[in-house]
Amino acid sequence: MMLKVVENTVETKESSGTAFGLQGDLFIIPVVGILLSIGLFAILLFSGGRSPVYSFIISLIPAAAATAFTYAFLNNKPPHDLGDKIESFMDGGTFKVENFNPPTKASPYPNTNKFRDCWFVKKLIVFNEADNRGYVSKGYYVSPPSLNGMSIKNLNDIHDRLESFLANVKHPVRMQWDWSLSTDFNEELDHYDADTEKYKKKNWWSHRIRKQVSERFRRLQRENILKKERLAVYFSIQLSGEISVANEINLIDSQLAVYGNGLSSLFSLYNCEVTEMEDRDYFNEYIRTFNPSLSYQARNKIEFDPQKSALEQCTGGEILDTKNGFRTGGTYHTTLAIRALPKTLSPGMVVRLLSLNINEYSITVNIIPLNSEKELKKEEALIQRLEGDMQGNKKQQYSININRQKKIAKVEALAEGRINPMRCEFIIKVSAKDENTLKQRIAIIKEAAAMTNGVILWEANSARSTRNLFFQTAPGWCFGNYSGFAFYTPNDVMACMIPFSSSFSGKLKTAEALYDGADRNIVGVSTFQDNSPQHSVILGTTGCGKSAFLIDLLSQTAPFYDYTCIIEEGMSYYFYSLTQDSKPLVIHPDAGITFNYFDLGGLPLSASHISFCSNLLMNMIGYSGDSDKDTLREAIISKYVQQQYSEVFETWSKDSPEMLPELARRCILAQKNAGLEPFIDAYIELEKNIKAKDEKTLDELSKITEKEITAYLTSPLVQRVEQAAFCHIPKSYIPDHSAFINLIQTFSFAEKNHNPDEIKRIIASLEAWGRTGPYGSIFDGETNIQFTGRHVHFELGSIPESALPLKKMIAFLILNIVRQHIILLPRNMRKRVVFEEIARFLQVEGAGKLIEECYAQFRKYSSWVICANQNYGLFKKSPIKSTVMSNSKQHFVMRQNDADDVDDFSQTVPVPESLKGAILTFPLPESLPANNKYSSFLYNFADKNMYSAGIAYNVASKDMLLCASTSGESFDKAKKIFQNAAKDGSSIEKVFAENEKK
Numbered sequence: 001m002m003l004k005v006v007e008n009t010v011e012t013k014e015s016s017g018t019a020f021g022l023q024g025d026l027f028i029i030p031v032v033g034i035l036l037s038i039g040l041f042a043i044l045l046f047s048g049g050r051s052p053v054y055s056f057i058i059s060l061i062p063a064a065a066a067t068a069f070t071y072a073f074l075n076n077k078p079p080h081d082l083g084d085k086i087e088s089f090m091d092g093g094t095f096k097v098e099n100f101n102p103p104t105k106a107s108p109y110p111n112t113n114k115f116r117d118c119w120f121v122k123k124l125i126v127f128n129e130a131d132n133r134g135y136v137s138k139g140y141y142v143s144p145p146s147l148n149g150m151s152i153k154n155l156n157d158i159h160d161r162l163e164s165f166l167a168n169v170k171h172p173v174r175m176q177w178d179w180s181l182s183t184d185f186n187e188e189l190d191h192y193d194a195d196t197e198k199y200k201k202k203n204w205w206s207h208r209i210r211k212q213v214s215e216r217f218r219r220l221q222r223e224n225i226l227k228k229e230r231l232a233v234y235f236s237i238q239l240s241g242e243i244s245v246a247n248e249i250n251l252i253d254s255q256l257a258v259y260g261n262g263l264s265s266l267f268s269l270y271n272c273e274v275t276e277m278e279d280r281d282y283f284n285e286y287i288r289t290f291n292p293s294l295s296y297q298a299r300n301k302i303e304f305d306p307q308k309s310a311l312e313q314c315t316g317g318e319i320l321d322t323k324n325g326f327r328t329g330g331t332y333h334t335t336l337a338i339r340a341l342p343k344t345l346s347p348g349m350v351v352r353l354l355s356l357n358i359n360e361y362s363i364t365v366n367i368i369p370l371n372s373e374k375e376l377k378k379e380e381a382l383i384q385r386l387e388g389d390m391q392g393n394k395k396q397q398y399s400i401n402i403n404r405q406k407k408i409a410k411v412e413a414l415a416e417g418r419i420n421p422m423r424c425e426f427i428i429k430v431s432a433k434d435e436n437t438l439k440q441r442i443a444i445i446k447e448a449a450a451m452t453n454g455v456i457l458w459e460a461n462s463a464r465s466t467r468n469l470f471f472q473t474a475p476g477w478c479f480g481n482y483s484g485f486a487f488y489t490p491n492d493v494m495a496c497m498i499p500f501s502s503s504f505s506g507k508l509k510t511a512e513a514l515y516d517g518a519d520r521n522i523v524g525v526s527t528f529q530d531n532s533p534q535h536s537v538i539l540g541t542t543g544c545g546k547s548a549f550l551i552d553l554l555s556q557t558a559p560f561y562d563y564t565c566i567i568e569e570g571m572s573y574y575f576y577s578l579t580q581d582s583k584p585l586v587i588h589p590d591a592g593i594t595f596n597y598f599d600l601g602g603l604p605l606s607a608s609h610i611s612f613c614s615n616l617l618m619n620m621i622g623y624s625g626d627s628d629k630d631t632l633r634e635a636i637i638s639k640y641v642q643q644q645y646s647e648v649f650e651t652w653s654k655d656s657p658e659m660l661p662e663l664a665r666r667c668i669l670a671q672k673n674a675g676l677e678p679f680i681d682a683y684i685e686l687e688k689n690i691k692a693k694d695e696k697t698l699d700e701l702s703k704i705t706e707k708e709i710t711a712y713l714t715s716p717l718v719q720r721v722e723q724a725a726f727c728h729i730p731k732s733y734i735p736d737h738s739a740f741i742n743l744i745q746t747f748s749f750a751e752k753n754h755n756p757d758e759i760k761r762i763i764a765s766l767e768a769w770g771r772t773g774p775y776g777s778i779f780d781g782e783t784n785i786q787f788t789g790r791h792v793h794f795e796l797g798s799i800p801e802s803a804l805p806l807k808k809m810i811a812f813l814i815l816n817i818v819r820q821h822i823i824l825l826p827r828n829m830r831k832r833v834v835f836e837e838i839a840r841f842l843q844v845e846g847a848g849k850l851i852e853e854c855y856a857q858f859r860k861y862s863s864w865v866i867c868a869n870q871n872y873g874l875f876k877k878s879p880i881k882s883t884v885m886s887n888s889k890q891h892f893v894m895r896q897n898d899a900d901d902v903d904d905f906s907q908t909v910p911v912p913e914s915l916k917g918a919i920l921t922f923p924l925p926e927s928l929p930a931n932n933k934y935s936s937f938l939y940n941f942a943d944k945n946m947y948s949a950g951i952a953y954n955v956a957s958k959d960m961l962l963c964a965s966t967s968g969e970s971f972d973k974a975k976k977i978f979q980n981a982a983k984d985g986s987s988i989e990k991v992f993a994e995n996e997k998k
Contacts, residue, residue, distance in 0.1 A: 004156045006345045008493050033066025079484020084464035115471035115480060117309045120279040124253060125234075125310075125476040130245040137176075137236040137476030138256040139277040139285075142263065144231060145270045146504040147348040148355075148519075149949045151912045154270070159347035159495050161266050166491035166498075167420040169235075169259060171369045174478035176234040179354065179499035180288070180362035183226045185522055186297075188508055189214055195512075199559030204989055205579035206558040212957045213514055213556065217522060227359055227520040229502040232277070232285065234476040235259045271943040280304050285475040286314035292431060293329035321463035322435070326470070331431050332438045335460050335469040336445065337485040338426035338497075342453035345496035352452045353428075354501055355519065358441050360432055363499050364473035366425040368486070375421045376414045383407050410490075419490035425483065426497065427473050428457070458485065504950025506939055513556035516934070518951035523939060525890075527557050528830070533864035534941065535855055535887050539872050539905065540894030545925045545935025546868055547572040547836070548964035549892070549954045554834070555579075555963070561864075562829040563790060565818045567811060568836030569797035572966045575974055577793040578988050579963060584795040585785060587810055589774065589803065594781040595813050598644070598735050601820035605645055605723045606680045612816050612850065614638040619809055620779075621765040633762070636754060644735055644743050649722045652729045659728060660721060664709045666690070667720045669700055683724055684823060737780035741766050775806050779813070788821055815850055822863050833858070835867035838875065838884075848880040855887040872901045885909065893938040895922040909940055910947055918951060959992050 041059030045052060116128040116135070127135040147155060169175055196210040220226045235256040239248060257276075264274035277285075283304045287294060291314060294302075305313060320327045325334035353363065386404040390397040413419045428445060432438035442459065449455040460466035468482045503519040511524025527534055540546035551573060554564070558580070566573050577584050587593055597616055600609060617637045623630050653660060666686055667679075674682035689697040712718065735743070741763055748759045767773060771780040794814050799807040822831050833854065854865050867884070869875045885891075885908045893911075896902050902916050911919075915938055922936035933956070940949040956964065965974035981991045 003152050003346050003348075004159060006159075006347075006492055006496055008341055008343055008345060029070045030063065030067040033063040036062035036066075084462050084468065087464055087468075115474050115477055117311045118474075118476070119309050120282040120304075120306060122249065122253065123276060123278055124249065125282055126249070127477065127479070130239065130249065132239055134239040135236060135477075135479050136239060136249060136252050136256075137234045137478070138253060138260065139232055139234040139282065139476055140260045140263065141273075141275045141277060141281070142231045142233050142500075143273040143275075144267070144500045144502050145272060145948065146950055147351050147501040149504050149912055149915060150348065151910065154912075155347040158267075158270065158500070162495035162498055162500060163492045165263060165266055166367070166422070166494055168262070169367070169369055170420070171371050172237055173256070173259070173369065174236045175259070175367050176236065176476060176478050177365040177367070177498055177500075178232045178234070178285075178362070178473070178475060179364075180230050181359045182228050182230065182288075183221045183224055183359060185217065185221060185226060185228055188511065188514075188522065188524070189217060189221075192511060192514060195559070203558045203580075205992075206555055208989075208992065209552070209555045209957070209960065210559075212959065216955075216957070217514060224359055225520060226522065227503065229354070229521075231499065231502065232475065233260075233263065234478070236476060236478040238479065269945050271945055271948065279306060282475065283310075283314065286310045289473070289475060290315045291329055293331050319467060321467065324435075324460070324463065325438070325466040326463055331433060332435055333429065333431045333466070333470065334438060334442065335466045335473075336428040336430065336442065336457045337460075337469060338449075338455060338487070339458040339485075340456040341487070341489065341493065341497070342455055345453060345493060347496060348501070349452055350497050350499055351501050353445070353448055353455075354499055356444055356448055357520075358444060361428060361430045361441065361445060362473075364425075364427045364429070365498060366427075366472065366478050366486070367494065368423045368478065370421040370423060372414055372417075372421055376411060379407050379411050379414065383411065413490065419492065422489060422491065422494065423483075423486040424489045424494055425472060425486045427469055427485070429470060429473060504939075504948070504952075506948075506950065506952070507941070512560055513553050515939075516953040516955055518953070523950065523952040525553065525939065527553075527832070527864045527866075527890075528560070529889070531862075533830075533832075533859050533862060534889035535859070535864065536866040536890040536892065537884060537888045538866065538868040538892045538894070539896065540868075540870065540892075540937075541897050542870060543924050543926055544895035544922065545954060546870070546894055547966050548925075548956055548960070549894070549935050549937060550834070550866070550868055551576045551964045552954055552956060552960055554832075555960070560830055561832050563822070563825060563831040564792070564834070565787070565832070566793045566834040566836070567814055567818075568793075568795060568834070569799075569807070570836070570966070571795060571797055571971070572836060572964075573793060573834075574795070575963045575965060575978065577791065578978065579992075580791040581988075582789060582791040582793060584793040585787075586795045586798050587778070588798040588800075589776045589778065589806070591798075592777070592784075594777045594784045595779060595810070595817060596734065596736050596781065596783045597779065597813055597816070598737075598740070599731065599783050599817075600726045600734075601817065602727055602824055603820050604680050604683055605726045608853070609816075610638060610641055610645075613641045615849075616809065616812060616816075617641070617766065619805070619812070620769045621762055633758070636758070636762070640740070640744050640747070643747060644740055645726070646722070647743065648729065648733050648735060649725055652725065652733050659725070660713065661706075661709050663721045663724050663728070664712045664718075665701055665704045667717070667724055668704050668708055668712055669697075670724075671717075671720075672700075679720060680723070683720075683727075685827075687727055688824075688826065731782060734782075736782065737766070737770055741770065769809075775803070778806070778810065783817075787817060792818070812850065815854070819850070819854065822858065822861055825861070827860070827862055829862060831858075831861065831863040833863060833865050835865075837871070838867035838869050848878060852880050852883040855884050859887075872896070872905070873898070876901065876904050882908070889942045891938075891940040893919055893940065894935065895924060896920060911938070911940060911949055915949055915951065959995060962992070962995050 037059045040062060041055055044055035044058060118125050118127040120126075123138070125137040125139070127137070145158075147158070150158070192210070193214050196207060196214065200207045217226065237252055237256065239245075239252070260274060260276060264272070267274075284299060287299050287302065290311070302313070315328075318328070322332060325332055327333070383404060386400055386407065390400050390404070393400065414421060430438060430441050430445060432441055446457055446459075449457045460469060469485065471477075472480045472482055503517055503521040504523065505517065505521060506515075506523040507526040507529070508522060508524035510526045510529065512527055513525040515523045515525065517523040527536070538546055538550060554573075554576065558564070564580070566577070571584070574584055585593065597613055603609070614634055614637050618630070618634050621633065621637075624633075667683065670683040670686045671679060673686065686697065690701075713721070744759065744763055744766075748754055748756070769775055769779050771777040796807050796811060799810070818833060822833070825831060835851075838851065851867075854863075858865050875881060891905075891909055893902075893905065896919050899920060902911075902919050905911070906916055918936075919938055925933045925935050928934065934953045935956075936951060936953055938949060939952050940947055961970075962974050962977070965971045977991060977995070978988070981988075986994075
């Protein structure tokens with residue numbers, strides 16, 4: 001799809017004709033002077049006593065003076081030039097707040113023509129007085145999407161929506177778009193710090209890392225490096241005074257609210273938040289405008305008094321004219337205005353003006369919708385004027401004809417209703433601590449404007465012009481008389497220049513982790529949204545900083561979790577686990593670790609567990625490649641697994657017959673409470689409630705009668721009693737791998753349909769995985785490890801490549817055990833499972849189905865799942881790709897070397913072309929200077945209505961670099977540090993404290 005191109009058929013500086021080299025109607029002044037001279041000559045000539053020559057010379061004075069004045073002070077001069085000079089002469093170049101007196105009957109329009117004082121009342125700004133001399137403005141904070149992360153289709157659509165919105169704001173309503181920058185992330189950092197201190201005692205390592213992250217961002221904020229965008233939109237109208245003030249203000253509030261609501265609904269698809277401003281918000285905006293040097297802390301200490309006006313409370317002393325601007329509060333200011341828009345425009349092009357590497361500038365766009373009928377008549381008169389100029393000025397008839405044709409196109413568009421005519425002021429304010437820096441910033445902005453398809457800026461030529469343009473940008477003020485820099489523009493053209501964009505910030509408002517943004521901003525990452533886990537995927541090639549980023553993410557978010565499980569190979573998380581007071585469970589044939597796959601871990605027996613055991617056993621036996629034979633073999637295995645559990649239940653029920661009625665009672669209640677969810681899930685929740693001694697549950701159980709229990713035990717539903725029994729059957733009854741082999745040997749003789757040779761092959765294959773086989777007791781015996789702590793780390797890297805089948809099987813088994821444990825934990829506890837290199841799991845038959853279940857079902861258990869994948873080529877061919885991707889709400893895409901992989905990823909999750917290209921060019925950390933190492937990633941997440949995407953960086957601290965040491969010399973060095981500390985009796989916390997001092 002091509003980016004839309006908008007043709008600007010109207011010149012920004014429109015021609016209104018010329019006469020005698022004078023623009024517009026300026027020729028009238030010399031004509032008046034000539035008429036006065038003629039009158040004076042007649043009076044002097046007929047009064048007698050003077051010669052005709054003398055009378056003629058004297059009478060030339062009015063004509064000469066008017067002509068000289070027009071050519072010298074008015075023609076080809078900037079707008080308001082003469083008025084600015086007179087005003088500057090009158091006040092001596094100093095603006096004092098105390099001279100801004102309130103209006104009186106004797107002086108109904110005091111202050112200045114440029115700006116009126118105002119009050120903040122009932123979520124409105126009331127300028128001047130609340131009568132027909134007054135004006136009302138209503139403001140909204142708008143959080144637009146980042147246009148840098150938008151596809152061409154979305155850019156075109158946003159332009160169309162802006163064009164439509166501008167078309168529907170009609171005269172007499174006016175609007176102001178006020179875009180500005182600050183380094184003020186205090187609110188977000190305060191929220192982050194509050195969480196850090198809240199969970200301080202829960203996780204010392206996370207507290208340490210989060211403090212370092214916060215302190216670093218606050219330092220960048222103090223150094224004025226960070227950048228935060230803010231957009232406010234105001235809708236304004238003049239009071240009529242025809243009804244009572246209170247009633248009219250209420251009506252105007254409702255009228256202007258329609259536009260705010262319309263803006264919200266129009267851009268809700270793009271997750272654009274539109275928030276109504278409060279009186280305190282208006283107060284803060286005026287402090288930012290008239291007292292910009294105040295810090296965030298100082299602004300918050302100023303008390304808002306609704307009885308005082310804006311200038312009484314918000315100004316910071318005198319405004320002093322300087323050579324090319326003005327100074328207030330120790331800061332120098334100047335203003336620039338758009339003089340000419342380019343001939344062609346495109347959606348989103350204004351971003352070039354919003355992405356400069358400076359902070360101290362802002363953009364105000366005042367838009368005044370015009371009366372279409374009056375504008376049509378005016379343009380038709382100007383066409384006739386230009387046609388006359390063509391006849392009288394043959395030398396310039398071609399250039400005049402171009403202006404005439406443009407006006408004809410404008411008249412046609414007006415007559416057909418295709419455009420909403422409006423006048424616009426596009427003003428850029430720039431500030432700096434000294435005048436030299438101010439000049440440098442002006443040059444940067446002019447260069448950026450020229451690169452924006454040739455936008456031409458006008459720089460104020462005098463201090464007074466700068467100051468008066470500055471007054472035009474007062475928040476909500478759209479009725480200033482200093483309007484000579486306004487230009488005509490249709491709504492489709494102006495839609496390209498509205499500063500409707502912001503830096504990508506991720507989930508900054510609810511952030512659990514913070515990272516550097518690509519636009520000097522802060523990007524927030526959250527693993528939960530509205531109490532729902534946001535399953536995630538990390539993709540990245542070797543050496544891109546994938547493990548370091550994930551360790552940093554785990555460290556920052558650790559306080560929010562009660563259970564963490566990491567399954568990996570390669571010791572990437574070894575030091576991180578040490579910070580969590582846990583050592584990795586390093587699994588290999590000689591480790592003496594046993595996992596009993598028949599152990600249900602306190603869960604009911606389910607079809608999914610039968611399937612798990614069958615898949616595990618089939619992988620032990622091996623697949624022949626003959627689908628019919630494998631299907632038959634799997635059916636045999638499933639039958640024996642079911643038989644094994646039936647034998648256990650039968651033995652236990654004979655030993656504990658008194659338990660059956662109680663189990664039936666619980667099954668009856670679980671079935672009643674199940675609703676639409678599976679019986680197994682309902683029963684698990686019931687057992688949790690009973691264990692917690694939930695009064696409601698116990699009361700409902702007591703109401704189940706003996707008659708109901710007897711009927712249940714004699715019905716087909718009695719099978720559920722057998723399923724539920726495994727929540728209570730002691731481990732001494734649970735069989736192991738050897739017991740299962742014995743069962744097959746015992747019962748196979750009774751199965752006449754089973755091929756004896758096939759049974760022998762099955763038994764022989766399974767014996768290889770028994771305690772006497774090459775893999776020891778890993779799969780044979782009672783489970784002898786604890787995986788129920790707050791942090792569990794399974795390390796599979798010590799299993800040799802020659803035992804690759806063992807590695808696959810263990811990963812598959814661990815995943816099921818962890819799944820069982822998570823299901824048993826209370827649902828309100830946050831859990832997380834980390835898969836390092838998920839592609840290896842996919843090599844085990846049945847593992848894909850288990851991973852699919854994790855991604856599809858763990859959400860209801862408050863469990864966040866994240867997997868890291870280095871081999872995307874293998875992952876994209878797997879059958880679970882669609883399930884993993886569709887159930888992942890967040891994607892962290894790091895450096896990729898294959899453009900085809902990026903294209904494949906973007907087919908599942910939409911990624912703009914510009915960002916797809918960036919993924920292929922992310923620098924590898926190893927290629928960066930030692931003092932500036934970071935890893936880059938694309939953060940893509942499912943927002944309310946669509947995916948949002950942007951680039952962020954992980955800048956690791958010294959502690960994090962030590963913790964994330966994963967390979968080669970750095971890993972050996974870190975391991976030696978920890979080993980030496982252990983010998984000296986030092987704690988892990990002390991190791992990092994000493995590392996920080998080095």
